Amino acid sequence: MECRMDGRVALITGGSRGLGRAMAETFVRAGAKVAIVARRPEVLEEAVKEMTTATGGIIKGYPGDVGKAEDCQRVVDATVADLGPIDILINNAGTSVRGPFLQQTDEAWQADFDLKVFAHIRLCRLVIPSMQQRRWGRIINILNTGAKAPRAEGAPTQVSRATSMALTKVLANEFARDNILVNALLTGSIVTDQVANRYKREQPGISLEDYIANAGKGIPIGRMGTAQEYANLACFLASEAGSYVTGTAINLDGGACPVV
Numbered sequence: 001m002e003c004r005m006d007g008r009v010a011l012i013t014g015g016s017r018g019l020g021r022a023m024a025e026t027f028v029r030a031g032a033k034v035a036i037v038a039r040r041p042e043v044l045e046e047a048v049k050e051m052t053t054a055t056g057g058i059i060k061g062y063p064g065d066v067g068k069a070e071d072c073q074r075v076v077d078a079t080v081a082d083l084g085p086i087d088i089l090i091n092n093a094g095t096s097v098r099g100p101f102l103q104q105t106d107e108a109w110q111a112d113f114d115l116k117v118f119a120h121i122r123l124c125r126l127v128i129p130s131m132q133q134r135r136w137g138r139i140i141n142i143l144n145t146g147a148k149a150p151r152a153e154g155a156p157t158q159v160s161r162a163t164s165m166a167l168t169k170v171l172a173n174e175f176a177r178d179n180i181l182v183n184a185l186l187t188g189s190i191v192t193d194q195v196a197n198r199y200k201r202e203q204p205g206i207s208l209e210d211y212i213a214n215a216g217k218g219i220p221i222g223r224m225g226t227a228q229e230y231a232n233l234a235c236f237l238a239s240e241a242g243s244y245v246t247g248t249a250i251n252l253d254g255g256a257c258p259v260v
Helices: 018-029 041-055 069-083 106-134 157-178 193-202 208-216 227-238
Strands: 009-013 033-038 059-063 088-091 137-144 180-187 249-252
Touching: 009 018, 009 069, 009 106, 018 033, 018 041, 018 088, 018 227, 033 041, 033 069, 041 059, 059 069, 069 106, 088 106, 088 227, 106 137, 106 157, 106 180, 137 157, 137 227, 157 180, 157 249, 180 227, 193 208, 227 249
Parallel strands: 009 033, 009 088, 033 059, 088 137, 137 180, 180 249
Antiparallel strands: none
């Protein structure tokens, strides 16, 4: 089975690094034209240059903070103007802010919901009408397994992720008749630049390879996942191959989440 996206336009937020970048490159190789959004223009520009050289495909970069309504509107308008109507939306931008509940301020809660809930709401509201007109659309909300199995000191991020999981089901049920399929991918332990950054902060006295291997020992499959494995599943869901999958929240975590 080959997952193709020839002629499709995909918008990926948080697309300059990590999972977003892996999905962007995979989508381009599958034939899509891809727009990526990130907050740091210099990192975004470098990512676009490297991916264009590697794939020979069409990739555009748009600086912006999707936690702001005006930036959501701007990047959607720019994508449509440059590449055409958006067929695929990947809501990937996000951070992991968590800690003791009593220490989380209103400002921390608001910032988390702006980035991980309102960004999803606003971007979906902007792209769905055009998808309805063409009777084809794919939306994937990138969450984490804490949305299903929240832990102590998991707020605010696990609360905002759970909210977006509910949004995923609402949208899937409401727009299925328009052939707009909406799913969520729930991230477990995946090797990205965030792991490398954590390794640098902790300075554990072992190699990065051993650090990653140790981190994967407690996962049922015995290792951490790769960004490419993640992108492969996203590519399936965003292509015609996943044409009967909607309203699902799929754990991509090597079996670690206690909730199916």
